[in-house]
Amino acid sequence: MPLNRKIGYVNLSTGEIEVKPIPRELRKKFIGGRGLDMYLLYNHTEPGIDALGPDNVAIVSAGLLSATLSSASARTHVAAKSPLTGAVGSTNMGGFFAPEMTWAGFHHLLLKGQAEEPVYIWVNDGKIEIRDASHLWGLSTRDTQHALHEELGPEVQVLTIGPAGENLVRYANVMNGMKNAGGRSGMGAVLGSKGVKAIAARGTMDVEIKHPEQALEYDYEVIKHISGTKFAQIMGKYGTMFIQSVTNSTGLVRTQNFQHNQLLDAEPIECENIEDYTFGTVGCFGCIIHCRHRYMVDGIYDEGPEYTSQGAFGWEVGCNDFETVLRGNHLVNHYGLDILETGSMMGWAFELYEKGILTDKDTGGLKLEWGNTDSVLELIRQIAFREGIGDVLAEGPLRAAAKIGKDSLKYNIQVKGMSNLHSDERPTPALALGIATGTRGSDHLRSRPAIDLYHLPVPVLEQVYNNPVKYEGKFTSDYRDYEGKPWQVLWQEMMYMAIDCAGVCKYHCVFLSPNLMNFEHISKFLHYNTGLELSPREVWDVAERCYNIERMFNAREGFSRKDDTLVDRYFDEPTTRGLDIVRGRTIDREKFKGMIDEYYELHGWDENGLPTPATLERLGLDKEPSHIL
Amino acid sequence: MVKKRVSDREKEKSRIGEVRCLNCFARYRVPARADRFVCPECGWEWRVSWVNPELAKIRGPMWEKMGP
Numbered sequence: 001m002p003l004n005r006k007i008g009y010v011n012l013s014t015g016e017i018e019v020k021p022i023p024r025e026l027r028k029k030f031i032g033g034r035g036l037d038m039y040l041l042y043n044h045t046e047p048g049i050d051a052l053g054p055d056n057v058a059i060v061s062a063g064l065l066s067a068t069l070s071s072a073s074a075r076t077h078v079a080a081k082s083p084l085t086g087a088v089g090s091t092n093m094g095g096f097f098a099p100e101m102t103w104a105g106f107h108h109l110l111l112k113g114q115a116e117e118p119v120y121i122w123v124n125d126g127k128i129e130i131r132d133a134s135h136l137w138g139l140s141t142r143d144t145q146h147a148l149h150e151e152l153g154p155e156v157q158v159l160t161i162g163p164a165g166e167n168l169v170r171y172a173n174v175m176n177g178m179k180n181a182g183g184r185s186g187m188g189a190v191l192g193s194k195g196v197k198a199i200a201a202r203g204t205m206d207v208e209i210k211h212p213e214q215a216l217e218y219d220y221e222v223i224k225h226i227s228g229t230k231f232a233q234i235m236g237k238y239g240t241m242f243i244q245s246v247t248n249s250t251g252l253v254r255t256q257n258f259q260h261n262q263l264l265d266a267e268p269i270e271c272e273n274i275e276d277y278t279f280g281t282v283g284c285f286g287c288i289i290h291c292r293h294r295y296m297v298d299g300i301y302d303e304g305p306e307y308t309s310q311g312a313f314g315w316e317v318g319c320n321d322f323e324t325v326l327r328g329n330h331l332v333n334h335y336g337l338d339i340l341e342t343g344s345m346m347g348w349a350f351e352l353y354e355k356g357i358l359t360d361k362d363t364g365g366l367k368l369e370w371g372n373t374d375s376v377l378e379l380i381r382q383i384a385f386r387e388g389i390g391d392v393l394a395e396g397p398l399r400a401a402a403k404i405g406k407d408s409l410k411y412n413i414q415v416k417g418m419s420n421l422h423s424d425e426r427p428t429p430a431l432a433l434g435i436a437t438g439t440r441g442s443d444h445l446r447s448r449p450a451i452d453l454y455h456l457p458v459p460v461l462e463q464v465y466n467n468p469v470k471y472e473g474k475f476t477s478d479y480r481d482y483e484g485k486p487w488q489v490l491w492q493e494m495m496y497m498a499i500d501c502a503g504v505c506k507y508h509c510v511f512l513s514p515n516l517m518n519f520e521h522i523s524k525f526l527h528y529n530t531g532l533e534l535s536p537r538e539v540w541d542v543a544e545r546c547y548n549i550e551r552m553f554n555a556r557e558g559f560s561r562k563d564d565t566l567v568d569r570y571f572d573e574p575t576t577r578g579l580d581i582v583r584g585r586t587i588d589r590e591k592f593k594g595m596i597d598e599y600y601e602l603h604g605w606d607e608n609g610l611p612t613p614a615t616l617e618r619l620g621l622d623k624e625p626s627h628i629l
Numbered sequence: 630m631v632k633k634r635v636s637d638r639e640k641e642k643s644r645i646g647e648v649r650c651l652n653c654f655a656r657y658r659v660p661a662r663a664d665r666f667v668c669p670e671c672g673w674e675w676r677v678s679w680v681n682p683e684l685a686k687i688r689g690p691m692w693e694k695m696g697p
Contacts, residue, residue, distance in 0.1 A: 578695075
């Protein structure tokens with residue numbers, strides 16, 4: 001049964017390994033995946049620790065529905081204190097690793113301490129070993145996987161870091177396969193600091209399904225519905241790149257750092273261009289959507305690109321060249337860098353260069369000029385290997401700004417020290433609130449009510465957002481409004497947390513389409529597959545509990561209302577491009593403050609953004625850390 | 630997911646080939662295989678691509694009309 005999967009503790013300093021069952025009471029409270037990881041993170045760290053030191057932990061997990069008869073249950077989650085922000089570190093990725101780890105008998109691995117020499121962790125049918133990885137150190141993410149396939153067999157799934165993680169780039173990612181990347185918040189750097197090059201998993205331990213016939217029938221029903229939606233058809237043809245058709249056409253993308261909100265004449269990087277490079281689409285474990293292309297450029301295969309690739313190597317750096325998008329996408333995957341943070345840091349550096357804050361002397365002669373594709377590709381390499389200006393940019397927004405000095409920080413587009421997506425939220429208050437309040441820093445994947453962009457009729461919004469908990473206020477269809485938006489952000493926080501606990505892909509829930517899975521579906525999938533009985537409202541309660549423990553972690557590190565904000569440019573610089581409906585837009589400071597107030601109140605947090613004692617008691621968090629696991 | 634009644638499903642079927650104008654949010658039907666279309670509500674002209682023979686999507690604006 002999924003509920004009998006265990007947790008393995010690995011002490012890299014002493015070599016000790018311990019395996020424990022996961023108590024059912026914790027499953028009921030946190031389910032698994034991201035939620036249980038956050039419980040473990042809060043319980044196994046002390047405030048103020050060095051994120052790149054031995055006292056930090058790195059937690060790798062599968063969701064509770066991993067490798068069950070629930071579609072797209074492929075997600076792997078990695079958690080630690082973030083070396084980028086000092087807040088919650090958390091990243092979620094697709095691929096095949098989590099199901100393999102589940103078949104190997106484990107849902108969670110908690111790594112602590114630091115190895116003296118490079119190691120990899122071998123997880124196989126109930127056993128965990130620490131093995132020498134000196135022969136792997138220095139290899140790219142793809143070469144590491146090839147080497148471990150040679151060593152352990154082709155069926156093995158590998159989670160690995162690349163040179164960027166070894167070099168402690170504060171936004172290094174973890175990778176599985178060609179492009180499945182856990183990018184955000186620097187989890188690759190945490191593994192690198194521990195000397196862990198990779199985790200390899202192979203398992204043959206069956207996952208017994210509680211009610212197999214019903215589970216299969218229900219999954220078929222859901223698949224049939226999802227595959228019939230327009231969203232799934234478009235996503236299956238173009239992947240996330242299709243989003244650009246809406247956002248750049250409207251004027252909702254962060255262009256040349258933050259100077260504009262639209263890349264003009266963008267036809268060369270529109271998603272339809274992939275048709276000249278693709279060999280077809282591929283998907284993660286158990287997924288029907290197949291949202292990324294396998295493509296070739298310069299004789300090298302890779303997968304993607306994503307919407308984020310278009311942003312990072314397109315509008316962010318003023319490039320209008322699809323092959324630069326494809327090449328940049330490959331390089332970040334190859335070196336193990338977070339694509340979003342890399343693109344944002346480059347866009348910022350280009351603007352600093354334009355303003356004379358960075359000069360040729362700082363860049364070693366590299367011309368950081370808008371549209372200079374050679375500089376874009378070279379700068380990716382320099383960041384990964386911490387060479388020249390790349391060594392400064394590898395430190396992330398706040399530390400790099402401190403090193404560069406002058407007034408460089410005011411041009412950086414970040415929240416809590418993590419860069420914003422390559423989108424421009426000045427015309428969209430709901431999306432702006434979401435990035436401002438994210439627990440891991442600026443975040444489009446943990447709270448974004450993306451369907452707000454679709455101008456949905458109010459009755460549809462009510463049907464989506466009043467379940468399983470009703471909102472007493474009013475919704476508005478206009479994405480430029482402020483009313484009702486705090487609830488939409490909160491609702492999406494709960495939705496994404498619930499799906500992350502289950503280990504199912506966000507593209508199967510209410511994210512980019514209102515017609516996909518919600519709390520009721522997660523409740524049923526849990527019942528049929530695991531026997532864990534949680535009503536839709538109880539799934540919501542779990543999500544709220546997990547979200548609050550993330551907030552508690554941040555509070556313990558000193559984060560509060562002062563950090564739930566946007567950089568001044570959102571309030572002071574109006575948008576310059578796009579359709580008339582989005583031109584000249586800024587975020588209204590007073591209305592934004594009002595949204596924050598309502599958002600805190602809805603959460604049961606005080607005016608400083610901290611969970612009140614009553615809220616903690618209601619959620620059963622008043623005794624944390626409880627050290628049950 | 631939003632539960633649909635039979636009448637809603639019929640309505641959705643009739644929306645095959647429809648796209649939503651990003652400027653005025655009106656839904657309109659694109660003639661089969663058309664690669665451009667002018668919104669009858671607001672007059673904005675869009676380039677269109679086809680995901681499959683029944684499903685159109687907006688590809689992008691006419692850039693020369695977007696303005697600086």
